[in-house]
Amino acid sequence: MFYRESGDFKKTYKLDSQTFPIKFDRWRYYFVMLVAFIVVPMFLTDYSANAVMIPFLVWAIAALGLNILVGYCGQLSLGTGGFMAVGAYSTYKLMTSFPGMDMISVIMLSGLVTAVVGAFFGLPSLRIKGFYLAVVTLAAQFFLVWLLNKVPWFYNYSASGQISAPQRELFGIVVTGPHATPVAAYLFCLIFAVGLAWIARNLTRGRMGRSWMAIRDMDIAAEIIGVNPLMAKLSAFAVSSFFIGVSGALLFSVYLGAAEVTEAFSINVSFAVLFMVIIGGLGSIFGSFIGAAFMVLMPVLLKNILVGGLGWPTDLAAHFELIIVGGLILVFLIVEPHGLAQMARVLKEKLRLWPFPH
Amino acid sequence: MTEPLQKMEAASKLLELKNIDLSFGGVKAISNISFDVMEGEVRAIIGPNGAGKSSMLNVINGFYHPQQGEIWFDGKQRHSMKPYQIAYQGIARTFQNIALFKGMSVLDNIMTGRFTHMHKNMLWQALWKGPAEQEEIVNREFVEGIIDFLEIQAIRKTPVGRLPYGLQKRVELGRALAAQPKMLLLDEPMAGMNVEEKEDMCRFILDVNDTFGTTIVLIEHDMGVVMDIADRVVVLDYGRKIGDGTPDVVRNDQTVIDAYLGVSH
Numbered sequence: 264m265f266y267r268e269s270g271d272f273k274k275t276y277k278l279d280s281q282t283f284p285i286k287f288d289r290w291r292y293y294f295v296m297l298v299a300f301i302v303v304p305m306f307l308t309d310y311s312a313n314a315v316m317i318p319f320l321v322w323a324i325a326a327l328g329l330n331i332l333v334g335y336c337g338q339l340s341l342g343t344g345g346f347m348a349v350g351a352y353s354t355y356k357l358m359t360s361f362p363g364m365d366m367i368s369v370i371m372l373s374g375l376v377t378a379v380v381g382a383f384f385g386l387p388s389l390r391i392k393g394f395y396l397a398v399v400t401l402a403a404q405f406f407l408v409w410l411l412n413k414v415p416w417f418y419n420y421s422a423s424g425q426i427s428a429p430q431r432e433l434f435g436i437v438v439t440g441p442h443a444t445p446v447a448a449y450l451f452c453l454i455f456a457v458g459l460a461w462i463a464r465n466l467t468r469g470r471m472g473r474s475w476m477a478i479r480d481m482d483i484a485a486e487i488i489g490v491n492p493l494m495a496k497l498s499a500f501a502v503s504s505f506f507i508g509v510s511g512a513l514l515f516s517v518y519l520g521a522a523e524v525t526e527a528f529s530i531n532v533s534f535a536v537l538f539m540v541i542i543g544g545l546g547s548i549f550g551s552f553i554g555a556a557f558m559v560l561m562p563v564l565l566k567n568i569l570v571g572g573l574g575w576p577t578d579l580a581a582h583f584e585l586i587i588v589g590g591l592i593l594v595f596l597i598v599e600p601h602g603l604a605q606m607a608r609v610l611k612e613k614l615r616l617w618p619f620p621h
Numbered sequence: 622m623t624e625p626l627q628k629m630e631a632a633s634k635l636l637e638l639k640n641i642d643l644s645f646g647g648v649k650a651i652s653n654i655s656f657d658v659m660e661g662e663v664r665a666i667i668g669p670n671g672a673g674k675s676s677m678l679n680v681i682n683g684f685y686h687p688q689q690g691e692i693w694f695d696g697k698q699r700h701s702m703k704p705y706q707i708a709y710q711g712i713a714r715t716f717q718n719i720a721l722f723k724g725m726s727v728l729d730n731i732m733t734g735r736f737t738h739m740h741k742n743m744l745w746q747a748l749w750k751g752p753a754e755q756e757e758i759v760n761r762e763f764v765e766g767i768i769d770f771l772e773i774q775a776i777r778k779t780p781v782g783r784l785p786y787g788l789q790k791r792v793e794l795g796r797a798l799a800a801q802p803k804m805l806l807l808d809e810p811m812a813g814m815n816v817e818e819k820e821d822m823c824r825f826i827l828d829v830n831d832t833f834g835t836t837i838v839l840i841e842h843d844m845g846v847v848m849d850i851a852d853r854v855v856v857l858d859y860g861r862k863i864g865d866g867t868p869d870v871v872r873n874d875q876t877v878i879d880a881y882l883g884v885s886h
């Protein structure tokens with residue numbers, strides 16, 4: 264009854280362009296923030312932080328980044344794993360070269376480095392599209408992983424070839440290294456996830472976002488209204504890679520603690536993030552979060568049900584998981600290319616005008 | 622019928638094309654065409670299918686680069702420019718086959734037309750609050766004015782893909798108008814419309830021309846429409862110019878009648 268637009272008219276354009284135009288949505292947003300920042304930390308355990316909450320936030324940031332590129336600007340990329348690796352290794356080099364630098368700056372700078380690398384690999388997008396661009400970004404994926412593995416300077420000549428995150432504090436609270444509490448690690452990631460989601464929302468609703476969508480929908484028409492295709496595509500690659508770099512930095516420094524590039528940032532990562540974006544919803548910020556939640560939660564749930572509940576062997580359950588993901592990708596691509604977010608929107612539209620549908 | 626002439630005397634040349642040659646491989650789309658467009662006039666380009674009309678617009682807005690010839694716009698000779706740079710010079714257009722942004726709403730489509738008028742950089746946009754939001758509101762108000770003008774208030778939030786053909790053409794005109802162009806290029810704005818829709822579209826075009834003084838170059842097959850709204854007409858046939866003048870002059874020109882009017886009507 265209370266979820267309605269009736270009687271909730273916008274009197275100014277400012278109000279009309281709000282992120283959450285309906286009062287109920289706005290309250291729900293405050294409620295989610297309250298839960299995320301206060302309630303969740305009160306109940307966070309080692310298991311729930313490491314198996315669910317922290318990976319959810321880290322992957323959501325990566326999905327946001329990829330969604331800007333694929334969903335908003337229409338440029339397909341399979342280089343996500345490689346770009347996350349750039350973020351992770353930048354963080355490692357910054358942490359070890361400048362031990363006094365605060366972690367917020369470290370992560371943001373890693374994002375910037377990744378943005379530059381991403382924009383560089385985005386250059387071919389001016390000339391090539393679709394499938395061929397995907398091949399170029401795939402090449403970037405393999406090249407970056409190869410480079411980070413091959414040049415020992417990147418991992419400070421460690422014998423194992425691994426990078427591991429030293430302990431760092433933020434405002435006196437340990438956020439990286441083995442002594443970081445789950446709550447601290449979670450909140451640290453949460454700040455980035457919320458901040459970046461807000462930035463993504465702002466960029467996509469304004470001039471820059473419209474230039475991305477214009478390029479995605481009809482590049483010829485975009486040009487005649489003044490959009491420089493190179494600038495639009497490169498800015499999408501840069502912003503997208505910034506997000507993905509931050510995600511890689513957090514994955515390494517806060518979540519994994521130690522990483523080896525061929526394992527942690529393989530092509531599988533690129534596909535996993537792409538699946539999050541497709542399942543969650545192309546061109547939707549909310550969708551990036553649901554997509555990440557889905558891909559993080561589903562294996563946990565399946566494992567609990569199939570292995571824990573029904574006593575299946577672990578490897579069989581793992582295969583079953585792949586089948587489910589593959590099947591869902593097919594279903595979404597065919598039935599609802601705009602993903603779970605669109606399904607939620609359709610449901611909302613119906614509720615929105617209820618009880619007066621016409 | 623003296624009115625168009627008066628208009629011409631008072632105004633200066635906004636666009637002048639001199640000896641334009643354009644070919645694709647062996648196909649000559651435009652051969653040695655010259656014509657001018659006066660500031661504030663409605664200039665029509667007519668001619669049978671494949672005459673080179675759309676190619677002419679593509680030359681004007683920079684999609685095609687002619688092999689020969691000069692283009693003068695707003696008093697300056699143009700040297701090879703990209704279409705997006707030409708947008709900044711004040712030329713907007715619509716397409717023969719509608720080229721709207723399918724994934725966006727009517728409002729967003731028309732807002733994209735404001736692109737050249739918005740300048741806040743990425744950092745302000747990322748923050749939103751403050752200058753970027755202010756700029757967005759100012760431009761949104763302008764766009765609402767266009768939405769009112771085109772009488773499409775009711776479909777403001779509708780994704781353009783869901784609209785019928787006639788309305789899509791109207792939205793595309795709105796997007797071009799949002800750029801506040803000096804010169805508006807319209808490629809068959811009334812093709813595929815019924816009589817009522819055509820009348821509306823004619824009214825919009827004339828209103829734009831009257832109210833904002835926008836110079837209009839339009840391609841149209843409907844001779845009735847052309848005779849009604851154009852100040853001067855260029856006639857093309859097989860890439861050559863075969864007639865140029867006021868609608869009355871063109872209508873009574875024997876070459877034009879033979880090549881075009883006589884054949885298709």
Ligand SMILES: Nc1ncnc2c1ncn2[C@@H]1O[C@H](COP(=O)(O)OP(=O)(O)OP(=O)(O)O)[C@@H](O)[C@H]1O
Pocket residue numbers: 645648649650668669670671672673674675676677717
């Ligand atoms: N990009 C292109 N590549 C090759 N040939 C082209 C191209 N664009 C136009 N042409 C050729 O140039 C000639 C003129 O085409 P144009 O589209 O300008 O005609 P038009 O007068 O607009 O016709 P219509 O009334 O059918 O729209 C045609 O022979 C066409 O095949």
Ligand SMILES: [Mg+2]
Pocket residue numbers: 674675676717
């Ligand atoms: Mg044509």
